[in-house]
Amino acid sequence: xxxxxxxxxxxxxxxxxxxxxxxxxxxxxxxxxxxxxxxxxxxxxxxxxxxxxxxxxxxxxxxxxxxxxxxxxxxxxxxxxxxxxxxxxxxxxxxxxxxxxxxxxxxxxxxxxxxxxxxxxxxxxxxxxxxxxxxxxxxxxxxxxxxxxxxxxxxxxxxxxxxxxxxxxxxxxxxxxxxxxxxxxxxxxxxxxxxxxxxxxxxxxxxxxxxxxxxxxxxxxxxxxxxxxxxxxxxxxxxxxxxxxxxxxxxxxxxxxxxxxxxxxxxxxxxxxxxxxx
Amino acid sequence: xxxxxxxxxxxxxxxxxxxxxxxxxxxxxxxxxxxxxxxxxxxxxxxxxxxxxxxxxxxxxxxxxxxxxxxxxxxxxxxxxxxxxxxxxxxxxxxxxxxxxxxxxxxxxxxxxxxxxxxxxxxxxxxxxxxxxxxxxxxxxxxxxxxxxxxxxxxxxxxxxxxxxxxxxxxxxxxxxxxxxxxxxxxxxxxxxxxxxxxxxxxxxxxxxxxxxxxxxxxxxxxxxxxxxxxxxxxxxxxxxxxxxxxxxxxxxxxxxxxxxxxxxxxxx
Numbered sequence: 001x002x003x004x005x006x007x008x009x010x011x012x013x014x015x016x017x018x019x020x021x022x023x024x025x026x027x028x029x030x031x032x033x034x035x036x037x038x039x040x041x042x043x044x045x046x047x048x049x050x051x052x053x054x055x056x057x058x059x060x061x062x063x064x065x066x067x068x069x070x071x072x073x074x075x076x077x078x079x080x081x082x083x084x085x086x087x088x089x090x091x092x093x094x095x096x097x098x099x100x101x102x103x104x105x106x107x108x109x110x111x112x113x114x115x116x117x118x119x120x121x122x123x124x125x126x127x128x129x130x131x132x133x134x135x136x137x138x139x140x141x142x143x144x145x146x147x148x149x150x151x152x153x154x155x156x157x158x159x160x161x162x163x164x165x166x167x168x169x170x171x172x173x174x175x176x177x178x179x180x181x182x183x184x185x186x187x188x189x190x191x192x193x194x195x196x197x198x199x200x201x202x203x204x205x206x207x208x209x210x211x212x213x214x215x216x217x218x219x220x221x222x223x224x225x226x227x228x229x230x231x232x233x234x235x236x237x238x239x240x241x242x243x244x245x246x247x248x249x250x251x252x253x254x255x256x257x258x259x260x261x262x263x264x265x266x267x268x269x270x271x272x273x274x275x276x277x278x
Numbered sequence: 279x280x281x282x283x284x285x286x287x288x289x290x291x292x293x294x295x296x297x298x299x300x301x302x303x304x305x306x307x308x309x310x311x312x313x314x315x316x317x318x319x320x321x322x323x324x325x326x327x328x329x330x331x332x333x334x335x336x337x338x339x340x341x342x343x344x345x346x347x348x349x350x351x352x353x354x355x356x357x358x359x360x361x362x363x364x365x366x367x368x369x370x371x372x373x374x375x376x377x378x379x380x381x382x383x384x385x386x387x388x389x390x391x392x393x394x395x396x397x398x399x400x401x402x403x404x405x406x407x408x409x410x411x412x413x414x415x416x417x418x419x420x421x422x423x424x425x426x427x428x429x430x431x432x433x434x435x436x437x438x439x440x441x442x443x444x445x446x447x448x449x450x451x452x453x454x455x456x457x458x459x460x461x462x463x464x465x466x467x468x469x470x471x472x473x474x475x476x477x478x479x480x481x482x483x484x485x486x487x488x489x490x491x492x493x494x495x496x497x498x499x500x501x502x503x504x505x506x507x508x509x510x511x512x513x514x515x516x517x518x519x520x521x522x523x524x525x526x527x528x529x530x531x532x533x534x535x536x537x538x539x540x541x542x543x544x545x546x547x
Contacts, residue, residue, distance in 0.1 A: 106479025108499035113300030180280030209376025211482035
């Protein structure tokens with residue numbers, strides 16, 4: 001006899017089937033399609049497409065962008081979480097809302113903001129031009145736009161975690177004579193390391209995959225200002241489908257590695273991530 | 279606790295330079311257009327058609343995601359089945375997969391030569407390069423928002439209220455509709471709103487599959503890009519200001535739902 005608080009077997013089976021079917025159709029099929037299309041003309045064509053100089057340049061630029069943005073936003077995220085979680089001050093809730101703001105802004109609008117600042121007609125455009133500093137349609141703009149869209153990830157992971165962990169351990173360390181930095185390094189950081197890694201993973205995935213914001217500020221110069229997602233678009237619009245899907249498959253692999261690492265973290269360190277709500 | 283001045287200073291500096299200053303630029307530039315000119319470019323016929331598509335498609339996709347996302351969250355929290363952990367991990371793929379990759383993959387599947395597009399085309403249904411393609415891309419993008427918002431609430435529901443209702447003779451369906459659904463409704467609404475907000479501003483996954491015909495299948499973010507490419511900074515800025523205002527409004531709505539939910543959970547009962 002079944003319990004009164006579950007459904008008949010047939011209903012359960014049907015619901016599971018619908019859920020798995022929907023996931024397969026909406027999520028698994030597109031993922032699968034990327035790899036099928038990338039290898040449509042064989043492994044040789046795939047390798048050739050990846051080894052094109054423009055493709056390699058886009059890979060380098062994407063890695064460079066992530067290598068600059070991730071540490072910056074990591075340090076910022078830790079600082080923001082420390083300020084918000086370990087102190088009380090007026091406007092704390094407002095600050096948390098402001099940190100979340102980039103999540104709700106369209107990537108295209110984000111890109112446009114930086115055009116209005118650094119473009120030829122922008123607030124700082126003429127001054128930058130007069131001093132020979134190039135930001136728009138160059139690597140700095142790509143880095144800045146990426147930093148904007150990935151701004152909240154680390155802080156958002158750490159703030160609830162650090163609030164849940166409280167302040168008692170830090171206060172004990174301070175009473176025993178540790179200075180602020182020692183307290184952070186030896187007490188707080190070990191407590192938040194898995195949450196931090198989680199935030200860094202998400203930041204990195206978004207940094208390498210960002211399209212809209214970067215597309216507006218990059219200028220799409222082949223071999224110079226095309227990141228991997230932008231290079232995918234260029235190849236696709238040239239009807240070079242094998243090339244587009246080959247580069248896209250590398251990004252899909254990145255997504256799979258991110259998901260795998262994320263799942264592993266949630267599985268092995270569930271308690272250390274508990275406060276983050278995942 | 280030490281370090282408040284240092285960390286708060288760093289936070290405000292980084293936030294001010296990277297987020298607030300750029301937003302101020304959009305707002306200041308739009309105000310500079312003057313109300314009449316702003317209204318002309320921000321609410322031109324083409325812009326209105328683009329908002330309508332972005333909103334309509336995001337609304338429809340969020341509604342579909344609310345239904346299926348709820349079902350997936352239900353199955354993941356209540357039932358045991360082989361491959362459950364894999365299914366759960368897959369839900370997050372749209373968060374991790376770059377939007378441009380999703381866009382070309384969906385187009386490859388649903389174009390008239392694609393694995394699903396071809397049979398559909400044979401019976402006269404076209405998805406790619408039509409407004410339906412926009413909805414499809416937004417379904418992909420929005421699904422994890424609903425699942426991940428509803429899942430923890432479903433998992434935390436105490437069994438005893440269901441047991442009490444069952445003891446009192448309520449049918450399973452009645453328990454679902456009158457006991458469980460009201461408990462989960464705020465989370466479901468939050469997930470819906472998050473998926474909707476993301477869908478309104480989404481660009482990368484949509485432009486490949488949308489067809490991008492002005493007045494028909496052109497989303498608002500694409501119109502901003504088009505106008506920028508034509509050096510129409512005023513038009514682009516005005517539309518961006520409208521989108522920004524919508525983002526702020528959505529953020530306020532989501533915060534309101536979440537605050538109400540928390541209030542209700544903490545002491546309302």
